[in-house]
Amino acid sequence: MDIMLFSNGQLPGNTKPLEYGLDWIEGVVERTGVKKLVFIPYAVIRASHDDRTKMVQESLGRFGCEVVGIHQAEDPVKAIEEADGILVSGGNTWVLNKTLHDKGLIGPIRKAVLKQNKLYIGWSAGTNIGSPTIRTTNDMPIVTAAVLPSLNLIPFQINPHYIEASIDGHMGETRDERIEEFLLVNPHEIVVGIPEGTMLHVHDGHLHYYTANGKPLKLFRNQQEAEYFNADDDIQFLMEHSC
Template sequence: MELFLLSNGKLSSDSEPLDYAHEQIKGLLKSRNITSAVLIPYALIRSDYDARAVELEHALGIKVGSIHHAGVPAIAIEQAQCILVSGGNSWMLNQMLHEKDLIVPIQRAVRERGIPYIGWSAGCNVATPSIRTTNDMPVRNAVVLPALGLFPVQINPHYTDVQVSGHMGETRDDRLTEFCMVNTSESVIALREGSMLHISGNDLRYYSAKGEGFKVFHYGHETKEYVDTRALSGLVPFNCL
């Protein structure tokens, strides 16, 4: 299984998509002789699907086609060399994956055929068991359906612990702590901007373009920051490097 789970899509507004992960992603594409990818853009609300595909083509140097052009989306996944899942709104994305009957085809493609999955922001959220730790608003009246479950632990992308002066609402730490208080057997991995988890076979690696760590939230345990994925031993069934 090959997963790239990125907190966000780019380091700055004027940089290329997936810029901070280019070395790792392009290395994989070259080693697998991957020349094309299917983009799942359903999370996008304020952006154009085809424009995002063109951006990714230029950034990655491969052909990228948006799945919304496919007559039968499941067949597009069956024929895909690589799956790209864009950021945006996680609620919209997860509901569309169910409505388009793509949950099982993606699971089979990734787990059984080893098709690489590259997801950022919302695309990272839906790779976990559920989208309950998303930062997004439920813009559609959808129940909290199960997500893809490719990665066994909840993730909170775009994590920040910056204290905003004058803000009287709950912090991100407050919200994630509340999640763990209600769901005492579950953990949440908080990924800062410019960071990602890379799962390749049985190996789990963490990378941060800014040299920052990730946090792990779990009920009854002190929340700490780590840079070594060995901190996740016991949470994920992978050999951590």
């Protein structure tokens, strides 16, 4: 099993999706031998799905991979079944999760990743849906969708694009305060904040943290002081969490 969950798709100065994490991806591609990847761009709102597919192909084509957009497939379920791996773009998590449910793709994706050991690479919204639910997304519910359960590839909640900051003059809640509210209502959950340029990788059940810029992940528990973990720290205990 290989599940790669990136906080975001690009860093400043990058021109291609996942450019900062291509070395990490290359190692997995070489080890697994994946060639055909199905790309799910449903979260993309302000750009063409075809254009985004082309951009991802340009990023991963250097490894000999073929990227096929699921939106172009006559049978999306068959496209997942025939692929060696699954790529899921960032964008709006609500739209993405609703579309996956509407098209009956939650079960097939879970089967492909958890039962057939197909590679899963997601970023931003594509990482949000790897959690049991999308309740810790930063995105606005721009569609009428009360569907919260998602792929449940990992047993804890993720907050991608995590930023530990207060904006001068901004009187709304900080990210930490929003996560604190979530945990007060859901005290048995945990939330992992992963900042820009970072990635969580599950390989054969073992969890590792990668960072392109040295930023640590931040672990939130209800009514406990948050903890920081770096790339070399053991975070396997997160995979043993149950709510």
